[in-house]
Amino acid sequence: MKRLITVVGLSALLGFAFAAEKVQVTFWHAFGGGRKAFIERAVQDFNFMHPGIEVKVEHKGSYRDTLNAAILAAKQGNPPHLVQIFEVGSQLAIDSGIFVPIEDYVPADLKFQLDDYIKPVANYYRIGGKFNSIPWNSSNPILYYNKDIFKKAGLDPNKPPQTFNEVVRACEKIIASKAAPKCITWPLHSWFVEQWIAEQGALLANNENGRAGRATDVYINSEAMKRIMKWWKGLYDKGFYAYTGKPEDWDGANQLFVSKQAAMEITSTSDVTFMQTAAFENGFALGTGFLPVPDGIERNGTVVGGASLWLTKGHPDKEMKAALTFLLWFTNTENMVRWHKGTGYFPVLNTSVKVLEWQNWFERNPAYRAAFDQLLQSKANRATQGALIGPFPEIRTIIENMVQEIFQGKDIAKALAEADAKADKALQQYNASVAK
Amino acid sequence: MDTHAAYKSRWLPWVLLAPTFVILLVFLYYPTFETFVLSLYRVAFLGLSKQFVGLENYKEIFTDSKYRQIFWNTAVFSFFVVLLSMAVGLGLSVLANQKIRGRGFYRLMLIWPYALSPAVAGVIFLFLFNEQSGIVNYLLSVTLGISPNWLTNPVLAMALLIFVAVWKNVGYNVVFYIAGLQNLPGEVLEAALIDGATPWQRFWKITFPLLGPMTIFLLIMNTIYAFFDAFAFVDLLTKGGPSNATNLLIYNIYRDGFEYYKTGLAAAQSVILFVAVVVLTIIQLRFGESRAHYGG
Numbered sequence: 001m002k003r004l005i006t007v008v009g010l011s012a013l014l015g016f017a018f019a020a021e022k023v024q025v026t027f028w029h030a031f032g033g034g035r036k037a038f039i040e041r042a043v044q045d046f047n048f049m050h051p052g053i054e055v056k057v058e059h060k061g062s063y064r065d066t067l068n069a070a071i072l073a074a075k076q077g078n079p080p081h082l083v084q085i086f087e088v089g090s091q092l093a094i095d096s097g098i099f100v101p102i103e104d105y106v107p108a109d110l111k112f113q114l115d116d117y118i119k120p121v122a123n124y125y126r127i128g129g130k131f132n133s134i135p136w137n138s139s140n141p142i143l144y145y146n147k148d149i150f151k152k153a154g155l156d157p158n159k160p161p162q163t164f165n166e167v168v169r170a171c172e173k174i175i176a177s178k179a180a181p182k183c184i185t186w187p188l189h190s191w192f193v194e195q196w197i198a199e200q201g202a203l204l205a206n207n208e209n210g211r212a213g214r215a216t217d218v219y220i221n222s223e224a225m226k227r228i229m230k231w232w233k234g235l236y237d238k239g240f241y242a243y244t245g246k247p248e249d250w251d252g253a254n255q256l257f258v259s260k261q262a263a264m265e266i267t268s269t270s271d272v273t274f275m276q277t278a279a280f281e282n283g284f285a286l287g288t289g290f291l292p293v294p295d296g297i298e299r300n301g302t303v304v305g306g307a308s309l310w311l312t313k314g315h316p317d318k319e320m321k322a323a324l325t326f327l328l329w330f331t332n333t334e335n336m337v338r339w340h341k342g343t344g345y346f347p348v349l350n351t352s353v354k355v356l357e358w359q360n361w362f363e364r365n366p367a368y369r370a371a372f373d374q375l376l377q378s379k380a381n382r383a384t385q386g387a388l389i390g391p392f393p394e395i396r397t398i399i400e401n402m403v404q405e406i407f408q409g410k411d412i413a414k415a416l417a418e419a420d421a422k423a424d425k426a427l428q429q430y431n432a433s434v435a436k
Numbered sequence: 437m438d439t440h441a442a443y444k445s446r447w448l449p450w451v452l453l454a455p456t457f458v459i460l461l462v463f464l465y466y467p468t469f470e471t472f473v474l475s476l477y478r479v480a481f482l483g484l485s486k487q488f489v490g491l492e493n494y495k496e497i498f499t500d501s502k503y504r505q506i507f508w509n510t511a512v513f514s515f516f517v518v519l520l521s522m523a524v525g526l527g528l529s530v531l532a533n534q535k536i537r538g539r540g541f542y543r544l545m546l547i548w549p550y551a552l553s554p555a556v557a558g559v560i561f562l563f564l565f566n567e568q569s570g571i572v573n574y575l576l577s578v579t580l581g582i583s584p585n586w587l588t589n590p591v592l593a594m595a596l597l598i599f600v601a602v603w604k605n606v607g608y609n610v611v612f613y614i615a616g617l618q619n620l621p622g623e624v625l626e627a628a629l630i631d632g633a634t635p636w637q638r639f640w641k642i643t644f645p646l647l648g649p650m651t652i653f654l655l656i657m658n659t660i661y662a663f664f665d666a667f668a669f670v671d672l673l674t675k676g677g678p679s680n681a682t683n684l685l686i687y688n689i690y691r692d693g694f695e696y697y698k699t700g701l702a703a704a705q706s707v708i709l710f711v712a713v714v715v716l717t718i719i720q721l722r723f724g725e726s727r728a729h730y731g732g
Contacts, residue, residue: 064695071482092697096481182568245567245587247675252566261568394696401679407588408678422502429698433480433487 022054023322026080030066030307031137032059038342046329053322063089063307064393070312074098079312081323084136086307087124088392091210094132095390095434099310102327103130105320110328116349120378123385124304127211133308134327137345139270140302141195142371143292146180147285149263153179160264160289164231167264167292171240174263182242184235186266187253188403190396191305193228198383199293200224201300205427210388218395218427220402221420227294229403229412236407247400258282266291268305269371272344276367288370301378303386306345344368346375391430398422468710474703482699493704502680503688503705510685513598514662521602521661522654525609526647530639532610533617543614550607554665558672561600565673590681593674597682600669605661609654616650617643652724656717663713685709 031039036059043057060066063086070083074096085093093099106114114131121135147157153174161167171183186192197204202224205215219225235241242262244252250267257265258278272288279286293299309327311320329335336352339345341361347353353372356362362369378384389395402419406412443449475493477486497503532543549557564572565586573583586592620643628638644651667686670676676683676691683691685705693702 068482068694071484075482075484092481096484098484242568243588245585245593245678246562246673247677256568259569391696397691397695401677404588404678408590426696429478433478433698434485 022052023318025053025055025082025319025323025326027055027057027082027326028060028066028070028080029057029084030060030063030086031084035343038339042330042335042338046326050325050329053325055326067093071096071098074312074314077314079314081312081315081319082327083310083312084307085133085310087305087386088389088396090125090127090132090308091388091390091392093310094127098312099132100313101130101132102134102311102324103132105311105324106328107321107324110324113328113332113349116333116351118346118348118350118353118376119380120301120304120375120384121346121348123380125308127388133310134331135304135308135348136306136331137270137339137343138304138306138348139268139345140305140371140375141186141192141266141291142269142374143264143266143289144257144271144275145264145287145289146257146260146279147287149174149179149260149284150287153177153263157285157287160287161292162290163292163295164227165295168231168234168240170264171235171238175238175240180260180263182256182262183240184264184266185242185253185256185262187250188243188247188400189250190399192266193225193399193403194387195291195302196228196293197222197224198303198386199291199300200227200297201381201383203383204387205389208382209385211382211385214431215387215389215427216431218389218420218423220399220423221416225416226412229406229416231294232403233406233412247397247404254278260284269368269375270306270343270345272367272371273342274344276365286367288367290370290374299377300381301384302374303384304346304375340368344371346372389427390434391426394426394430395423398426471703471706471710474700475707477700477703479697479699479703481697482694486700489700493701494708496701497704497708505680506683506685506688509594509681509683510663512594513601513666513682513684514659516598517601517605517662517666518655518658520598521605522609522651522658524602525606525654526613528606529610529613529617530643533614543610546610547607549604550611552604554604554668555672557600557604558669561596561669562673565596587674588678590678593678593682597666597669597673600673601662601666604669605658605665608661609658612650612654613647616647620646648724652720655720655724659716659720660713663709 027043029036029039040057043055047054058080060069063084066083067085067089070079070085073079079098083099103114117125117135121138122131125131125133125135143160145160150157150170153170154177155170155173161170167184174180174183194204202219202222203209204219206217206219207213207215209215232241242256243249244256246252253265253267254271254274256262258275260282275286290299291302309331311323311327315323331348333349333351333355336347336349337355340347340352340356347356362372398419402415405415474483474486476488476490478489478492479486528546532539532546536542564570567573567583567585567587570586572586577583584592586596624642624646625638628642633641664686666684667690670682670684670687671690674682676687686709689702689705689709692698692705
């Protein structure tokens with residue numbers, strides 16, 4: 001009996017010692033609210049299924065806060081293993097030198113997953129021929145519209161406007177019939193401008209959007225940009241376009257649309273789930289359509305927005321392996337399906353799309369359909385691949401300030417020229433600061 | 437007189453002061469020194485790499501029209517915030533200092549906004565002044581038929597920002613002014629009353645000069661408030677927009693430093709802000725010494 005107790009006790013001790021040797025992996029991300037809870041549930045599942053690894057997940061605030069926290073932690077020699085970084089931070093992340101090019105670390109038996117990414121996503125995140133990070137949450141802008149208001153205004157509720165002029169014509173009817181106080185809204189955010197540039201097949205920076213070599217010139221003063229600004233300014237002057245007055249106010253634009261103040265909203269596909277719920281709660285029929293584009297141009301498609309997951313350097317082999325095990329599990333086919341259904345972000349793997357199709361998911365949820373078709377129909381070229389610019393966050397502010405100046409009556413040509421000069425200067429300063 | 441009377445040994449006071457010095461060194465002097473040093477570098481990625489550039493950052497700040505606008509915004513904002521929050525604070529304190537029914541309640545109500553965090557106040561005003569669905573514009577359009585675009589018009593946006601900052605800080609001034617008013621020597625005012633001075637004369641010739649030291653103190657505190665505490669309001673209400681019309685120095689330092697990763701440039705701006713506050717404080721103290729009446 002005594003011996004039995006000793007054996008049991010020893011093995012318990014051994015078990016404890018084994019448990020204590022779990023490989024610890026930290027994972028920082030920028031999602032709050034429901035998405036944070038969603039991620040935490042997935043991590044719990046992973047830890048349950050992988051007794052040798054313990055993933056610790058932390059919400060670090062906004063995209064910018066997360067990136068800042070990671071850089072500071074790396075500076076102090078204690079970086080998290082995995083960090084979520086927004087798409088326009090990609091060049092910045094590479095230049096910071098605290099991450100490894102992830103493709104070199106993916107074990108041979110899991111390489112197949114890298115070949116499974118849908119084309120537009122692979123195009124964005126494959127930089128210099130390889131994946132520097134694992135694509136995760138990906139989205140596009142689409143048009144959401146209120147079918148009830150369309151009916152009231154005498155418009156076909158199943159035919160959302162496809163082009164800039166069609167938007168203007170629809171707005172004339174909506175405002176004239178007083179079906180809604182404002183016609184259309186979207187956050188005053190550079191992201192939409194970038195998308196319309198890509199739709200026209202134009203570039204935002206030299207050296208093929210910074211993809212063939214480091215960008216040294218930002219193209220703000222372009223015909224493509226002029227077309228966008230003319231239309232936008234026209235909508236603003238006629239009182240068709242509404243925004244809260246604050247730049248980058250996503251919630252404010254959603255508020256205008258779901259409270260039926262505006263008949264249409266252009267915003268991210270990642271809000272499909274939110275919009276469906278909001279439309280149901282506020283009692284209106286929701287429609288979705290492609291992002292309207294300038295008239296007379298061929299639709300090139302949209303740039304993938306969102307964020308990807310990066311692996312920091314300087315960890316023991318064992319930890320790198322554990323981090324990758326988690327990462328590839330977290331973004332595998334079945335988890336991507338769940339992620340898409342729970343948020344509206346794209347299922348970025350071909351196999352996850354197949355699963356969803358097999359489940360007739362898109363037929364049962366047509367709102368998700370427009371979002372996804374638009375992505376799949378995007379042409380693969382330098383324009384839709386998206387620009388790689390180091391100081392992208394600053395360029396975005398410059399573009400947003402420019403839009404506000406144009407609203408206040410500044411001549412469009414002058415505003416574009418000035419913004420272009422400012423952006424070039426910001427880029428030069430950045431390039432000088434990272435020059436080795 | 438022996439100044440060491442309280443302590444038997446010479447070093448005991450230094451030992452007792454040591455913790456304070458350590459805290460000052462680590463948390464105040466060292467970061468300040470670092471800021472000065474960083475302002476001479478071009479820094480990438482929050483300090484992962486840096487190169488010495490001398491006074492390049494300062495040159496950029498003083499030649500770029502964007503920074504000129506930011507300095508101007510900061511000056512306008514600070515001037516009006518200090519002036520209005522002190523004037524309104526003094527006026528309300530005089531009213532709340534009268535012997536009337538329920539003055540305790542009035543005072544509490546006046547001080548209340550100060551207790552609110554800037555973040556909460558910012559969000560509340562964002563809702564109130566929303567162009568399309570805010571209650572302010574609803575009331576204005578019902579009564580006057582107008583609907584001002586508070587956040588898209590540069591002048592209105594700045595005015596709104598000043599209004600919110602003043603609203604938030606009036607309570608602070610009221611607390612100090614009421615305390616000051618209650619400590620005024622009653623006999624002087626009584627003598628003036630007997631000599632037939634009007635209330636207007638009593639206030640400007642006696643009360644206001646006697647409040648001098650308090651006014652100087654509040655002037656300094658309000659200036660510091662206007663320079664440093666406006667961050668939350670700008671971030672929540674306008675994000676510096678429309679097109680930099682409400683971008684203040686303190687907000688731009690944050691943007692340059694933590695959103696655009698131009699740490700050196702941000703450090704140089706901090707140094708300028710630091711110098712501005714020091715100079716203003718010295719001027720105010722000098723001015724105060726010659727004008728303020730500190731009594732017996």
